[in-house]
Amino acid sequence: MPALFFQQQLDIIEHTVQSLNTQTILLFDAQLLNVDEFNLNTLLSPFELTVFTRRKSNKAKQEYLATRLLLKYLVKRSFPEFTTLPANQLSSEFDESSSKLLIHIAGSSTVISSCLSHSNGFVGAALNIDRIQFGFDIEKINLQRPFEKLAKHFYHIDEVNLITQNEYQGAERFFRIWTLKEALAKATSRPIAKLLSPNVFSELTEVNLNAQSAVYNEFDISVVSDKSTDWQCSVVNSIDSLRAVLSF
Template identity: 60%
Template sequence: MTEHYFKNALSITSTQLANLSLASNSILLFNAKTLELSDFNLPDCLSPFELTIINRRKSQPAKQEYLATRLLLKHLIKVAQPQHKHVALNKMSTEFDEASSKLQIHVSGDVINTCISHSHGLVGVALNLDKSEFGFDIEKVSLKRPFEKLAKHFYHNDEITLITEPTNTQAQADTFFRIWTLKESLAKATSRPIAKLLSPNVFDELHSAKLSACSNRVTVVDSSDSNVCFDVSVVHKKSTDWRCFLLNDFIN
């Protein structure tokens, strides 16, 4: 019953940002660690509100992730919404709406729902133009995490069985993080706190909500030239086909 959630069916294509022609139903992935903050004049890129947020970020990686996600969202706006093509970047502003639990981008009087995720430098962004049930999540697959202990403490018994059945540590980790990204994606799609989705069986929850889910893994080379694997899951309405694009460059 759960096999299709582990088939890595989510499309992830490596591409140049300049070549991206699809914006609707597109998730952009980018390694924010490669972003040089000194290459950007922040007041030109960010709204006054966003400038206050990024200036509160203490660490370089946090600043890189914040800037990358906001610039990518604004690029998507210009591609997906031609009427906003010539709006200056600093005239668009992202703000979290407490009532809907959504990050929204404000541009020329329009308010558009968005979704972002980030993990150890890899960031992802998407627009939710029709405000449908949609969410995605990125998580680094780490063998150093006590995932079996965490699963036994938080997860549903059926999920624990799926994780502990393989004797191979990598297989156990892959299953743990796949279930984790599905839970996080479902939480974002339904605006439910992740704390309330840890113990229920995520596959039953997806079925009850009549939502589809697809996932895959993507490998990114870090600063030490080591391959780092991330799990990516998307939860959405069954009529919607979401795709990921891993960007290997960034437009300044």
């Protein structure tokens, strides 16, 4: 039943990074960062520094730095053998063949799969240590966007009907369907363009994947994953919470 997908099923833990497990998505408002306050040479790999410097806007730089700090924190918390490794020895690089963001560790053959999402300065980061089918997406619920027009142009007719039948929940349903499609695209390594017109609820059933969603502040968040896993979100209220582990 599509109605189940509009329920708030995803656990979001506020203001803590203490109760992490391997199925934790860290959330953070990147706009709280002042990038000029950080010694980027000690935090980002040479590859990451190159990507960072290509970012033109301050918001894009904030989002890039924040997601990499979150990823490196998760690596150090999840792999004790890398606890003392400098942060700039961990390098996140997109792999075209797998359509995944992979984290390479200097001097090690270990390669860790990861997933990121960002919207309007709000970012999320997670590791996919077991390399299961997993993806998540964040999207700001923007009531000013012509969501009905967009839905009629891109979405499946059954999805359009769900959006237009309730004038009070139309926007929320539009963005929930969007984050489900994006999360499914990441989980299955399929281009989002190929998942816009199919019915996302039918697609999730067909691939036998679990979907959980929630609204946090003005953002819709959806997670699609193997049914044997149970993901949760943990909100980082200050990047200083990561300072001891990342040594900055």
